[in-house]
Amino acid sequence: MVARTVTRPLFLEGTGGPGARADRVARRVFLACAALTGGTAAVVLGVLAVGAAQFFAEAPAGGFFAGTTWAPFAEEPRFGVWPLVAATSRITIGAILVAAPLGLLSAVYLQHYAGRRTGAVVAAAVAALASVPTVVFGYVALNAATPLLRLVWPGAEAFNGASATLVVGLMIAPTVAFLGREALAAVPPAYFHAGMALGASRGRVVALVVAPAAARGIAAAVLLAMARAVGETMIVTMAAGSHAGLAWSPLEGVRTLTAFVAQTSLGDIAPDGPDFRAVAAVAALLFVVTYAMHAAGRALLARRPAGSAHP
Amino acid sequence: MLSADRLSVRFGSKTALADVSLDVPAQKIVSVIGRSACGKTTLLRAFNRTNEMIAGARTTGTARFHGTDLYGRTVDPVEVRRRIGMIFQRATPFPKSVFDNIAFGPRAGGFAGDLHELAEEVLTSAGLWADVAGDLDAPALALSAGQQQQLCIARTLAVRPDVLLMDEPTASLDPAATARIESLVHSLKATYTVVIATHDLSQAARLSDMTAFLDAGELVEYSPTATLFTNPRTRQAEEYVTGRTS
Numbered sequence: 001m002v003a004r005t006v007t008r009p010l011f012l013e014g015t016g017g018p019g020a021r022a023d024r025v026a027r028r029v030f031l032a033c034a035a036l037t038g039g040t041a042a043v044v045l046g047v048l049a050v051g052a053a054q055f056f057a058e059a060p061a062g063g064f065f066a067g068t069t070w071a072p073f074a075e076e077p078r079f080g081v082w083p084l085v086a087a088t089s090r091i092t093i094g095a096i097l098v099a100a101p102l103g104l105l106s107a108v109y110l111q112h113y114a115g116r117r118t119g120a121v122v123a124a125a126v127a128a129l130a131s132v133p134t135v136v137f138g139y140v141a142l143n144a145a146t147p148l149l150r151l152v153w154p155g156a157e158a159f160n161g162a163s164a165t166l167v168v169g170l171m172i173a174p175t176v177a178f179l180g181r182e183a184l185a186a187v188p189p190a191y192f193h194a195g196m197a198l199g200a201s202r203g204r205v206v207a208l209v210v211a212p213a214a215a216r217g218i219a220a221a222v223l224l225a226m227a228r229a230v231g232e233t234m235i236v237t238m239a240a241g242s243h244a245g246l247a248w249s250p251l252e253g254v255r256t257l258t259a260f261v262a263q264t265s266l267g268d269i270a271p272d273g274p275d276f277r278a279v280a281a282v283a284a285l286l287f288v289v290t291y292a293m294h295a296a297g298r299a300l301l302a303r304r305p306a307g308s309a310h311p
Numbered sequence: 312m313l314s315a316d317r318l319s320v321r322f323g324s325k326t327a328l329a330d331v332s333l334d335v336p337a338q339k340i341v342s343v344i345g346r347s348a349c350g351k352t353t354l355l356r357a358f359n360r361t362n363e364m365i366a367g368a369r370t371t372g373t374a375r376f377h378g379t380d381l382y383g384r385t386v387d388p389v390e391v392r393r394r395i396g397m398i399f400q401r402a403t404p405f406p407k408s409v410f411d412n413i414a415f416g417p418r419a420g421g422f423a424g425d426l427h428e429l430a431e432e433v434l435t436s437a438g439l440w441a442d443v444a445g446d447l448d449a450p451a452l453a454l455s456a457g458q459q460q461q462l463c464i465a466r467t468l469a470v471r472p473d474v475l476l477m478d479e480p481t482a483s484l485d486p487a488a489t490a491r492i493e494s495l496v497h498s499l500k501a502t503y504t505v506v507i508a509t510h511d512l513s514q515a516a517r518l519s520d521m522t523a524f525l526d527a528g529e530l531v532e533y534s535p536t537a538t539l540f541t542n543p544r545t546r547q548a549e550e551y552v553t554g555r556t557s
Contacts, residue, residue, distance in 0.1 A: 116366055116367075188403075190399065190401065190403040191403060191405060191406075192364075193361060193364060193399070193403070194399060194403040194405070194463070195405070195415070196361060196364055196392065197359060197361055197392055197396065197397040197399075197467075198392065198393075198396070198415060198416035198419065198466065198467065198470055199389055199390070199392040199393030199396075199416060199419060199420060199470050200389070200415065200416065200419035201389055201419070204419050208415065209405050209415070212406070212407070213405070213406050
């Protein structure tokens, strides 16, 4: 090796040098990208807000939130959003009842029981489930879940809430599993070791020490998965039906907030017509709900897990 | 009562403990000394089968407790850990109340007696009763570092083990707390057999009856503490205890 003794000036007067110039260009490109993203959100929200404002100028908000009949395009239009909200709530709660046990137990298995090799295989399988396009899930709900459901309950309608609920639950289970596993992994391993060293079984240590210490992260996992269920559109549009009634039986068809938006938007709607305003109002409501759930989930994640000061 | 016979532990391809054989007599304090990463912790963990919670760990040779092979096919590792308790270098109270920390082990073992009585007994043994008696529902993490370690000792005593394995229990404590834990360990000798890993040679000299010197996973010398510190049999031990280490 020949020692290199090239000397060059440290600073170029005025410009800050070519490195600084490259940084400035890069900074502008990144800013433009960020601005485009944020700007898009602003435009979308603005359109929704204007549409919703027009909607509420015509239809009283009280009737919207408390009304039990949703018939926006009838001769005497009724704008009670409750049937859509009820359908969305039911499918979301049902789906999380499927996904939470499935996902959390998978998370516990992956984090505390699985060997290295089987763990990798199971994690890959869960990841595969997470990467299934929702339209495929919709197809499964319509052509697999519903026929199976009809074997047990022959009276089930072709479009029904139950099969959509089940399949939405399967769809969000990986979200619960992966976020739940992260929450468990964030718990200081010392807790696990100390619990085991006190002569408790693995299950007991996980249930009574690790899981409570991960409670916030687990709650966030469930909440973020529920937000996905609320916003899930394709499965419910394909499999749950388009009847906006207050059906009590899960075997009947129901129409969710998202399905209404999707199904109505597929029709020929004018950007200044009543259809659009109804869609905008429902979409705005949907946005507020999912945004609140996301924000709550992120707030839970932002806080340090209990006792993390003692790793 | 507790013994190792050609005990080896490997983590993947790395040997952490190689062919260690020693006997721990009942109701004595045995200290394990040696440089960082010499296998002190691994030896302690081998005695209550907690190495196996680490992925890739493999233990060979035998470890016996009252003559029973701790790694025997019919031995339940959970039961091993109940009889042979472990205190860690850093205090690891659970993020629960003082009482729930104490109650965790006994509950896991199906303890049928009065948990409050037990809590008072073990907290007294650990010298913490006076500090926490007023509020057993206080969060354990609100205690000072030294008190947290005392709580961890009390929590382990609550399982009623025969042996206490202590892995550098004072390494992260200030001198006052260290002195408190040391006098506690000394008082425990009447009831328990204690194996304590320490990098503090004067602590080993003060506390223990027997001292084991480990180097690179091998047991170099195992002698009565007075012998090891004043008249060691091996040159390596002499160099280590006199500070003339290479």
